[in-house]
Amino acid sequence: MIEDLDGTGGADGPPPAAVSPSTRSSPGGLSGNYAIELQGISKRFGAVLANRDIDLRVERGTIHGIVGENGAGKSTLMSILYGFYQADSGKVLINGSPVSIHNSRDAIASGIGMVHQHFMLVETFSVLENVMLGAEEHALLSRSAADARTELQRLADQYQLSVHVDTLVSELPVGEQQRTEILKALYRHAEILILDEPTGVLTPQEADQLFRVLRALKARGVTIILITHKLREIMDITDTVSVLRMGEMVAHLNTSETSMSELAELMVGRKLESKSYHREVPLPADTEVGIEVVDLGVIDSRGKSRLQNLSFTVKRGEILGVAGVAGNGQSKLLEVLAGITPPTSGYFVINGHRISADKPGNPSLMRQYKVHHVPEDRLKLGLVKAFTAAESSVLGYQRAAQFNWRGLLQLDFIRNACRRLMDAFDVRPVDPRLKSASFSGGNQQKLILARELEKAPDVLLVGQPTRGVDIGAIELIHDKIIDMRDAGCAVLLVSVELDEIMSLADRIIVMFEGRIVAEVSGREADKTQLGLMMANAHQTAAGDAAA
């Protein structure tokens, strides 16, 4: 198989293993051995075929990975299995017998449990209340609660899933919230557990812990389906893996017989080069500073400190990576530097302009100072879903002289400019009149990047540039960011993807609870070490030494 891949050569060659799904994972055997068996599942949305003649078999007591780019049909397939959608054709067999799943109740009855990417928990309820929610057996809550408590204890012992049952969910760390979701499924007697992008919100350590739990579940005979775009996790934990591309299953493989590069190629349908982005020659010491942040702090309206005493600089032509578990102040930092939130103490200097609590900036002013911002949440901030691509392509620049003439927006000009942006950044489809919401995540992101990069900023603030973006688009996005660096732009890159930060950033700062807890060089960064820093666990040793 690997030899075949090399033979395909150029990017335009036939995609590997596309013709017939290669089934190296012993297709034979009695169907009774399979916890789940899908036969010829097809699902059409209007004219789009989201799933096409999908076959899938997962043996009982194994961990099966499903990988694919965004829009490949992973979520649709799992939604069919969990009863959110009905397949147009095909059969679902659970433990060898055909079932018809019309809603999540049917799915639960068939022993399927699902852990969604965004947790379905009531934050103001305790773990116990969340677990029994919808599965209370008695009219009086106290009796149900007592039963649930006993059962939860049993499950926790059996699967080494320790949680504090009486703590409110909102007070739990994310990893424990996720365990609550798993417990919820097990409490409903799930024998098949589907996890959708489970590690997106976890630190590497929390992810390891999750994997230990999954292995324990597997050892007890639970079948697990893991949907993820992180190939490393697939390699680490799954027994078998299926690859979806454009609604079709292109491969079923035994994990031990494949490699990350093979999986990536199968997902994208072409060969990917792996690049090193680091500078060959270090920047000269006297390089001009792009952003200087001094003792910056933000206290929010509720009096909670969100950023504390941040000080750092980013030189022109340098990428500073900001690592950290989501919610430790990185987003606030971007907001402050972009002028959306004013600092409450300290200041920062951009292009000679000093922004402080007394002299706050605002987003238009920062744009005039040539600070451009690719926001973390592209759907909420970066564009307006109901706007056409052309309208979104001037968001933030709607007052620019080039787009206005005698008080009227120059729509033809804007559309043509948008078309040029789309060409330059490979945004597809190239249709400025299409609604922003109709583009895939990767194309939305490329459109936003195009808008912000095209005007040659001096300082570029980038948040989660590749979150939910296809592998093919990631490469282009990284290339464009590097182009900006090489053009002498100071880049601040916030990302939860450590691989991304490590391959792009010249220096990395790690944030924890609004503070900078460590700084390392991008070249020397080590993932385990960064993970510890993100959890602020490295500090104990360092703190002891300092004391």
Added chain:
Amino acid sequence: MSLNTSSIPLPGWIEIGVIPVLNILMALFFAGLIMLAIGVNPLQAVGIMINGAFGYDEAVGYTLYYTTNFIFTGLAVAVAFHASLFNIGGEGQAYIGGLGVGLVFLLLDDFLPAVLLIPIGIMAAGLFGAAWAFIPAWLQAYRGSHIVITTIMFNFIAAAIMVYLLVNVLIKPGQMSPESRLFDESAWLPFMHEFLGWFGVEITRTPLNLSLFFALTCCLFVWIYIWRTRWGYELRTAGHSEDAARYAGIRPRTVIVSAMCLSGALAGFVAVNEIMGVHHRLLLNFTAGYGFTGIAVSLMGRNHPVGIIMASLLFGVLYQGGAELAFEIPKITREMVVAIQGLIILFSGALALMLRPWVVRLYLRFKSVEDVVPA
């Protein structure tokens, strides 16, 4: 549940053409059932209504006169709606707009010629309406009081102020009825029959006046403002997503205040039609619910000026044809006509999307090419 139809886009002609017509047909169907229940032939009733609205030039005049009011209040609701604000206060803003017209005319009509009085009157109507909308807008933007609640309250305050002023201050001395004196004729907006008379076209005398042209101009202005200027762009951005607006350097508070002022001004223009065009004096209750009906007009017209013109015309027909119907068929009372209007508002407002899933399914049956759903 197998198909989430709300995410499937339909072409414009179905979305703003077919579905509203279907909604109205549904409403008429149920109105027909009610008529059958009280022993009236629905077809005959529809005939009387259409004839009463369009059958002769006097009817057309009245229909268009009502339409003019609905265009103003419909536009008012629509502009606020694009900024994601629900302006329920059109009634009060129109009322206070009338106060503006009344005050400037009572002060100035003896001194100034028509060419000055009429623009001043229009401006006064707009400014007073805008000012009445400004207060709830400011409270929403800077103090967080909900605009729906405050605008409703401001309707009552407006009504109380007008009663006080007309009974105690502006009333023409020596009469019982709470009305101001008649303005000088130089402040009257010409009637349509007068206007057409200048060109030798004879039509029956109706309340229809030149405000209709002004209303249509306002439609054009609103369309340009919302979709062709950067202010409209910023208004829509803030309406869709406050976060995106902030990111783009737009201050949502400024948008709230400016959108509401524009909305209030448009509602205030009802006074141009009613006070400057028809009554020529300030009087009580001239707004007659037009401000509230504007909500239904805007909903039905999908907050688009063209849709609003069509919806206004429909309500004009309902008002004028309905009055004729109540007159012709004694069994159908004035209240029955209101019930029919209510059905239309119900089906094209509250239940506007009820038929959409079926329309989508039907549409998908005929449309088998790509690009219906984005991947």
